[in-house]
Amino acid sequence: MKILLLEPFMGGSHRQWAEDYQQQSKHAITILGLQGRHWKWRMYGGAVSLARQFMASDLMPDLILATDMLDLSTFLALTRKRTHQIPVVLYFHENQITYPWSPTDADVSLGRNNQYGFINYTSALAADRICFNSGFHREALLSALPGFLKQFPDHREPQNTELLREKSEILPLGLNLNQFNLSPEGPKPKEAVLLWNHRWEYDKDPDLFFKVMFQLADEGLAFKLVVLGRDYHKMPPVFAEAKDKLQDKILHFGYAESKQHYGKWLKIADILPVTNRQDFFGGSIVEAIYCGCYPILPDRLAYPEHIPAALRKEHLYQNTEELVQKLRSAIHRIQEIRMDKSYPNFVGHYDWSILAPQYDDFFERYNFRDL
Numbered sequence: 001m002k003i004l005l006l007e008p009f010m011g012g013s014h015r016q017w018a019e020d021y022q023q024q025s026k027h028a029i030t031i032l033g034l035q036g037r038h039w040k041w042r043m044y045g046g047a048v049s050l051a052r053q054f055m056a057s058d059l060m061p062d063l064i065l066a067t068d069m070l071d072l073s074t075f076l077a078l079t080r081k082r083t084h085q086i087p088v089v090l091y092f093h094e095n096q097i098t099y100p101w102s103p104t105d106a107d108v109s110l111g112r113n114n115q116y117g118f119i120n121y122t123s124a125l126a127a128d129r130i131c132f133n134s135g136f137h138r139e140a141l142l143s144a145l146p147g148f149l150k151q152f153p154d155h156r157e158p159q160n161t162e163l164l165r166e167k168s169e170i171l172p173l174g175l176n177l178n179q180f181n182l183s184p185e186g187p188k189p190k191e192a193v194l195l196w197n198h199r200w201e202y203d204k205d206p207d208l209f210f211k212v213m214f215q216l217a218d219e220g221l222a223f224k225l226v227v228l229g230r231d232y233h234k235m236p237p238v239f240a241e242a243k244d245k246l247q248d249k250i251l252h253f254g255y256a257e258s259k260q261h262y263g264k265w266l267k268i269a270d271i272l273p274v275t276n277r278q279d280f281f282g283g284s285i286v287e288a289i290y291c292g293c294y295p296i297l298p299d300r301l302a303y304p305e306h307i308p309a310a311l312r313k314e315h316l317y318q319n320t321e322e323l324v325q326k327l328r329s330a331i332h333r334i335q336e337i338r339m340d341k342s343y344p345n346f347v348g349h350y351d352w353s354i355l356a357p358q359y360d361d362f363f364e365r366y367n368f369r370d371l
Contacts, residue, residue: 001027001364004054004061008046009069011036013173013283014093018067020176024356027363030059039069043096043119047071051078063363064088068095072123089363090127091171094280095120097148098140100203117148124164131171131362134302137280138168171362173281174355177290177348183263188270189224192334193251194327195269195293197228197262197284198276200235205275210242212273212324217246221331226265230255266291270337271330273323274298282306286347294337295346296326306347 003025007018010033022029032050034042047070055078064086066072072090076083096116120141124130132138142165149156194213198204216223225246231239231254243253256262272293274285279301286306289295297303299316307315317323330337349355 002061003029005031006066007033008042009036024352047074068092073126090130092132098144130168133173133281136302174352177351180263186268191222192331193224193269200229203278208275225249227253290344
């Protein structure tokens, strides 16, 4: 089977997902993509550029797999001479209807933020099948869609919400987890090691994370800290504050030079306290759990899907007070936690060795045009 994968934003996790599936699939996958920058412009103009590339090629795919960053309606309109009989699947890594916008983003104050969500909506309508990376993501988008459409004056077509639900599936995010089996096992310090391994942006709520770190330090609890990620000129100021205030506890602060070094730090870490406001899946969290970190996660978003049902009370928290309590307890029980080797089993099923065959089977199983 020949699959054309369209990705207007070939950067970060989007690029990793596309290239990993290309390598792991039994199908012949060709990727047409654009550089992973200027995400708003990619949602507007990416379809035009990718349509030009496609029409200039001799590609004749059996199926088109596009991501949520593509204005699929525009792409199909510009390529209809060749794509009108090709089944199309749209994969949602995220969506711009329920994604929390930064209050400092100019598009919010100018009332332009809804346009990106509308591109997601019309793209989903244009696709034969839509896939979400988690059950939470599917419910979040479909539940928010009626309210999103109500802001428009008329002809809101509310029946489309159920139409989209009927043609939706869940295909979890595939990750190359087995690569971490090759990462070196670094020596652990005596103290518990706490981990941050997310983007340095507002939606991950670093202010709350470091507020809790400052509180634990003021209480005199013994712990060390690993902060992974790339600093940039617009990063939240709390990172600089934390680097100064917690300097005696920091083992690493900043970008890991390679995936192997990144895996080494994940294996040195013991406890993963998460404060994120938004995650449609949580790839970095899954990676840390796979490397043996004890997760303490909010009881919301996609996180319950990563924890066995019988253990959710232990690993999920309802509020900041409970987060602090669970962290204190985990730090005091660090030797017991280090002896438990079960955490990778929570998330091992997200490895591409398991998910790539499921993706392949899904794309083979349906005659999308008959749905």
